[in-house]
Structures are given as structure tokens and as C-alpha cells.
Amino acid sequence: MSNSFHLQPDACRRARLARDSRFDGLFFIAVKTTGIYCRPVCPASPPKEANVDYFPSALAASQQGYRPCLRCRPESAPGSPAWQGTHTTLTRAIKLIDAGHWQQQSLAQFCQRLGVGERHLRQLFRDELGMSPQAYRNFRRLMLAKQLLHQTRLPIADIAASVGFGSVRRFNAAFKELITLAPGQVRRTGKSVGETTEKTQLFLSYRPPYNWPWLQRFLSQRAIEGLEEVSPDSYQRTLHLPNASGLFVARHNAEKNGFDVTLWLQDETDLPAAVATIRRLLDLDADRAAIDRHLCRCAAMSKGYLPGIPLPGMATAFEAGVRAILGQQVSVAAARKLVAALVNNLGGTLPGGERMFPLPQAVADSILDFLAMPGSRRDTLKRFASALAQNPEMSPQEWLAIKGIGPWTVDYATMRLGDPDIWLGSDLGVRKGLAMLEGEPNPESWAPWRSYASLQMWQRLALPNQED
Numbered sequence: 001m002s003n004s005f006h007l008q009p010d011a012c013r014r015a016r017l018a019r020d021s022r023f024d025g026l027f028f029i030a031v032k033t034t035g036i037y038c039r040p041v042c043p044a045s046p047p048k049e050a051n052v053d054y055f056p057s058a059l060a061a062s063q064q065g066y067r068p069c070l071r072c073r074p075e076s077a078p079g080s081p082a083w084q085g086t087h088t089t090l091t092r093a094i095k096l097i098d099a100g101h102w103q104q105q106s107l108a109q110f111c112q113r114l115g116v117g118e119r120h121l122r123q124l125f126r127d128e129l130g131m132s133p134q135a136y137r138n139f140r141r142l143m144l145a146k147q148l149l150h151q152t153r154l155p156i157a158d159i160a161a162s163v164g165f166g167s168v169r170r171f172n173a174a175f176k177e178l179i180t181l182a183p184g185q186v187r188r189t190g191k192s193v194g195e196t197t198e199k200t201q202l203f204l205s206y207r208p209p210y211n212w213p214w215l216q217r218f219l220s221q222r223a224i225e226g227l228e229e230v231s232p233d234s235y236q237r238t239l240h241l242p243n244a245s246g247l248f249v250a251r252h253n254a255e256k257n258g259f260d261v262t263l264w265l266q267d268e269t270d271l272p273a274a275v276a277t278i279r280r281l282l283d284l285d286a287d288r289a290a291i292d293r294h295l296c297r298c299a300a301m302s303k304g305y306l307p308g309i310p311l312p313g314m315a316t317a318f319e320a321g322v323r324a325i326l327g328q329q330v331s332v333a334a335a336r337k338l339v340a341a342l343v344n345n346l347g348g349t350l351p352g353g354e355r356m357f358p359l360p361q362a363v364a365d366s367i368l369d370f371l372a373m374p375g376s377r378r379d380t381l382k383r384f385a386s387a388l389a390q391n392p393e394m395s396p397q398e399w400l401a402i403k404g405i406g407p408w409t410v411d412y413a414t415m416r417l418g419d420p421d422i423w424l425g426s427d428l429g430v431r432k433g434l435a436m437l438e439g440e441p442n443p444e445s446w447a448p449w450r451s452y453a454s455l456q457m458w459q460r461l462a463l464p465n466q467e468d
Helices: 009-018 058-063 088-098 107-114 118-129 133-151 156-162 168-179 212-222 268-281 288-295 317-326 332-346 360-365 375-390 396-401 407-416 428-435 450-461
Strands: 028-031 036-038 052-055 200-205 228-231 234-240 245-253 258-265
Touching: 009 052, 028 058, 036 058, 052 058, 058 133, 088 107, 088 118, 088 133, 107 118, 107 133, 118 133, 133 156, 133 168, 133 200, 133 268, 156 168, 156 268, 200 268, 212 228, 212 332, 234 268, 245 268, 258 268, 288 450, 317 332, 317 375, 317 396, 317 407, 332 360, 360 375, 396 407, 428 450
Parallel strands: none
Antiparallel strands: 028 036, 028 052, 200 258, 228 234, 234 245, 245 258
């Protein structure tokens, strides 16, 4: 739940009766008389207030025995974390499950990746979510399966495989237990169940406001030819995924508050990870209305404030670190040339000719003589690549042990990986933007959304000519 929104019945009632899309994903409406739960934007006739209950997440409604609505499809609502806590292990486990990183592994193997025991992880899930880790994983992948049934032509067997089920029989049984309908009954009429395509098309929504023109400009100024392509209404790029590679095109749909996404995947089981990555790249799960209200409480910030700015994401931690290292003490244009040289010399290609971002081992093995920058920085890049090649799970905070990597690099990469509360106080552009504010603003007061405050500082420098 957003820090600024709580399950107050009167507020929920007003939001659902108005079908206010700003609350989409922040709460769900369960109808006692039908046993169904819906989004606040559901087009169905609103039920009487005496017949509804409100829940902070689809998971919470599901735990009480309600099934998802077939009209508004709660699985396609903007992401709303099922648990808002501070326990690092549980938070990481939920993120990995949501991103599709626990599929064919056993619970023991998943716990090994987390570095905890099975009993401890079960206890965490039971205490905070009231269910086992396996039950949470099933909920997440079955909700994605429901979205695929509605929005794609994929055969049911392919959908079962893409969300991690080893057999159609197990998938059908689990789906019917959660949804109370068989997958074939959910399939939208007019779709050819037996027709296969080489691409998957989905709609990924967000809560407005969403400043796409600002994000489009930010992305276009940093886009690497072959790796990315930015148009006035779309963003395309290649992805490294857990099992193979992929490519997506996300086309902005302002009328529906979301993106029409087309995906090409070499391995269909990478679909959950691809969707999670796209949502992070485009910052689709933030409650920007709440963020804007919070930041604008500072009178100095409110003057010249640009609402609805998304936090531009990065595809992987390695790419975030590389771009941060190459971007140290140089302009955006100069950093872009360095990244392009790295991609062109060391990145692989897809069958269509699209470029891939280099893998850590490829960078570690190269002498990097094609990079026009000081030798000390090339050495830092090689050390960083070697460390990530040996331990892909290294957290950005652990990068500080690598010679040549300082706090700015770690903070910038962490922010671009989706952390909403990074204040880039040492960044020259942020310092200049802060100096433009009247009075003595306190950046600490902008927590827990200081990453968005940092972006506001950058954009203030661009006000005269609207360039980053």
C-alpha cells in the first residue's frame, strides 16, 4: 500500500464509485454476494457498500477465498506489493518470485540462493503473508497465466510451461483451484487456442500521472543504437534473461494508462522475468500521485516541479554498474559514446541483428583498448566485470570493496535499479539543481522518495531549453 493511502472505507468507496484510475492497484474490492474481487476501475455496475470488503492486494483477497474478476482482470492492475515490510530476506524472496526466478528449482535450492534455511523462510512467509513460499509462488504465476489467457493466442500448454509448470495437468488443477474456472473457460472468445505465434503481446498498466514525454527524452538521449530504439511513442530494447535472450517493444497508450508490449523470447519460461524487467525499466509500479504530493509539500520544490516523472530503470545490475563507471565525470553524450563502443565491440547479437549488452566475462577478458578514457578507469571496469562474473549476486553495496568504485557509482546504479530513496547529493547536476531552490530545503524530508527528488534536480537544469 502507498504510504499516503490507507484502507479507509469512505476513501475506498469514493475512489471505486468514481472509478479513479489513480487508485488502481492500491486496493481491491471484494463482493460478498458473488465471491469475486475487482479493481477500483472495474466497468461492472458498482455493488452496494454493504456487500463489499476492501483489501490492500489481490493476494489478500485471494487468501480470503475470493476469485478474480473476469472483466477488470486484477492480474493486470499496476503492481502492488503484497507485503510492505522491512525484512531483507523476505523482501528479496518476494522480488525473486515476482520476477520469475523460482521456477523449476526445489524450495531447498531457492533457499540456498537466498542463503537461508527452509524452516526460516517458511516462518517468514507464514508470519507476514499467512501462506507458504510455494503458495505465494503459485499465486503469482497463476495470475500471470490468467493474463496470458486473456491477452495472447498462446496455447494453454505453452502458457503452463512459460509460468513454470512441468505438466498441463498440474497447471489445470492449480488454476481451477485458485480461479474456480478451467483455463479454457477463461480464454477470451475469438482467440485461436491452437494458434502459435513467435511473439507475445501484453498490456502493462501504470497509475497516472505518468510523464512519458520526459522519460522518452531521457531514454532517447542515452539510447545505444542496436541495443535500444526510442520513438516518440515507444521504447525497444534487448534483454538478457535467466535462460536466454529476448527483445521487447513497449508502445505508450496514454488513453489506457499503460503500454502495449510485444515480446520476442528465445525461451518461453523467461516470460515472468521479462515482464518484471520491463515494469522496472519503465517504473510502472510507483504511486506517482503520492510521490508528487509528498515532494511538493516543500514550498521551494513546488515551484517549477514537473509532475509524474518515472524513475528510468536498468535491465541488469551489471549494466547499471557499467553505465555508472563510464558516466563518471563526463557528459551524457560522452558516456553514451563509451557505452556504444562497449556494446559494439563486446556485445552479442540476436538473429535480427539487434545488439545485446556485453556479459561480465566478455568485459573482464578484454583489454578495452577501444575505450577512449583513462587507463585507471578501464582497470576499474575490468575489476568490476571480473567480480560480477565470479559472483553475479553481488549487491551494489558490496561493489564498494572494488578498487575505483565509490559511493556515487553505487548510489547511481542503485537508483537506476529501482530504489526510490537514493539522494544523489554528491552529483554535480543534483547540487546545481538544489542550489536553484529558494530557502534551505532539507533533502532528508523528501524520504522515502529521494530518487524522484534527485530527478527533479536534474530536470530543473533543463527548464530553459527542456534538455537533460
